[in-house]
Amino acid sequence: MIRPPSPEHRRSVTILGVTGSIGRSTVAVLRTRPELYRIEAVTAWSSVAALAEVARLLGARLAVIGREDLLSELRTRLEGSGIEAAAGDAALVEAAERPADWVMAAIVGAAGLRPTLAAVRRGAMVALANKECLVCAGALMLAEAARSGARLLPVDSEHNAIFQALGAAPLESIARLTLTASGGPFRDASIETMEAAGVEEALAHPNWSMGAKISIDSATMMNKGLELIEACHLFAIDERHVDILVHPQSIVHSLLTFRDGSTLAQLSPPDMRVPIAHALGWPGRLDLGGADTAPATLDLAALGALSFQAPDAARFPALGLARAALRAGGTAPILLNAANEVAVEAFLAGRIGFRDIVRIVAAVVEEAEHGPVTEYEDIRAYDARARSVAVRVTERTGAGRVFSSRPGGRTDCAPGASEAKVVSSKGSAWT
Numbered sequence: 207m208i209r210p211p212s213p214e215h216r217r218s219v220t221i222l223g224v225t226g227s228i229g230r231s232t233v234a235v236l237r238t239r240p241e242l243y244r245i246e247a248v249t250a251w252s253s254v255a256a257l258a259e260v261a262r263l264l265g266a267r268l269a270v271i272g273r274e275d276l277l278s279e280l281r282t283r284l285e286g287s288g289i290e291a292a293a294g295d296a297a298l299v300e301a302a303e304r305p306a307d308w309v310m311a312a313i314v315g316a317a318g319l320r321p322t323l324a325a326v327r328r329g330a331m332v333a334l335a336n337k338e339c340l341v342c343a344g345a346l347m348l349a350e351a352a353r354s355g356a357r358l359l360p361v362d363s364e365h366n367a368i369f370q371a372l373g374a375a376p377l378e379s380i381a382r383l384t385l386t387a388s389g390g391p392f393r394d395a396s397i398e399t400m401e402a403a404g405v406e407e408a409l410a411h412p413n414w415s416m417g418a419k420i421s422i423d424s425a426t427m428m429n430k431g432l433e434l435i436e437a438c439h440l441f442a443i444d445e446r447h448v449d450i451l452v453h454p455q456s457i458v459h460s461l462l463t464f465r466d467g468s469t470l471a472q473l474s475p476p477d478m479r480v481p482i483a484h485a486l487g488w489p490g491r492l493d494l495g496g497a498d499t500a501p502a503t504l505d506l507a508a509l510g511a512l513s514f515q516a517p518d519a520a521r522f523p524a525l526g527l528a529r530a531a532l533r534a535g536g537t538a539p540i541l542l543n544a545a546n547e548v549a550v551e552a553f554l555a556g557r558i559g560f561r562d563i564v565r566i567v568a569a570v571v572e573e574a575e576h577g578p579v580t581e582y583e584d585i586r587a588y589d590a591r592a593r594s595v596a597v598r599v600t601e602r603t604g605a606g607r608v609f610s611s612r613p614g615g616r617t618d619c620a621p622g623a624s625e626a627k628v629v630s631s632k633g634s635a636w637t
Contacts, residue, residue, distance in 0.1 A: 244305050346582065541570055
């Protein structure tokens with residue numbers, strides 16, 4: 207039986223991706239009730255100074271940096287702390303395999319799949335903030351959880367909202383799910399405006415403070431498409447029974463309609479500390495006691511009104527692509543996700559335009575090889591092939607054009623330039 211954390215039964219915690227936006231929010235919640243938790247391991251890819259700082263702050267037993275060339279610096283920064291240091295892909299998996307009760311899976315993208323799968327296979331409570339794990343490997347992840355007894359705790363605000371509204375009701379009682387979306391920075395923009403949008407405009411989310419990749423996914427609404435796929439796996443529901451509504455205020459995070467006609471919704475300010483706190487306290491609820499790092503409470507009178515509208519399929523074709531990939535099954539969601547990661551990286555680097563992101567994803571899903579998926583190695587192989595196709599399509603799409611990039615990024619994409627090759631900033635997602 208899983209017990210809520212208490213001073214007598216402190217919950218051990220590992221945070222995969224501690225220096226990203228979800229990781230930082232997790233740290234903020236942990237600091238409100240430090241007597242309830244002890245920290246087993248924390249990881250990051252390349253932010254070595256931030257990793258060392260948070261490892262010391264939390265008193266972690268292990269700190270892992272993904273880039274092996276940064277291990278010496280990590281050891282220097284942790285000198286005298288008694289915190290063990292490690293580096294590399296294998297060490298990231300080892301961190302997930304350490305005996306923590308609760309693991310935050312917050313590594314962005316497909317790179318998070320292998321460590322998250324390791325935590326699931328040993329039967330941990332896994333707070334799932336990495337939607338790509340279920341997009342790419344939903345059947346495998348759920349099968350391993352059933353075998354090991356692992357518990358998947360949704361942390362994406364939409365899926366956490368459904369989880370809260372569902373309570374103890376069986377999945378069979380669900381009639382429909384409704385995921386809400388803010389609409390991002392281009393909610394009311396014309397297609398012409400979106401065609402001309404630069405990186406800074408696309409990153410300027412009106413409600414949420416997120417990392418660059420997720421912010422761009424929100425702007426294209428691919429984020430919502432990936433969340434739809436995740437929801438269908440988590441709650442065993444056909445995508446035909448999942449709706450998406452644009453909700454500019456980001457207060458109602460999802461709605462759950464039961465077969466008896468009742469609809470329940472979860473409301474909270476747009477603050478990821480709310481679903482994280484729920485997952486950290488589950489199966490109880492944390493008393494955050496008005497701590498400085500606690501999220502604000504909801505003031506409906508101040509809000510005055512909440513509004514909803516259907517998304518525009520013409521301006522946000524990513525939603526249709528995600529539905530089609532889910533219906534196709536097999537490798538299609540893997541190809542969708544891999545192509546999107548490559549295309550977003552290219553947009554952030556100034557190699558393609560904003561609307562090119564979804565065009566590239568559509569082309570890759572069409573051109574890349576499809577086939578059966580039964581195990582992790584299949585997923586790894588198809589992901590790699592899709593990325594290779596996505597690089598070619600991206601180079602073809604951006605050749606000879608000039609775009610606005612992030613500060614320090616390239617603004618030209620000359621045909622044949624060696625710099626035009628698009629790779630993940632974290633290197634290979636698969637090891």
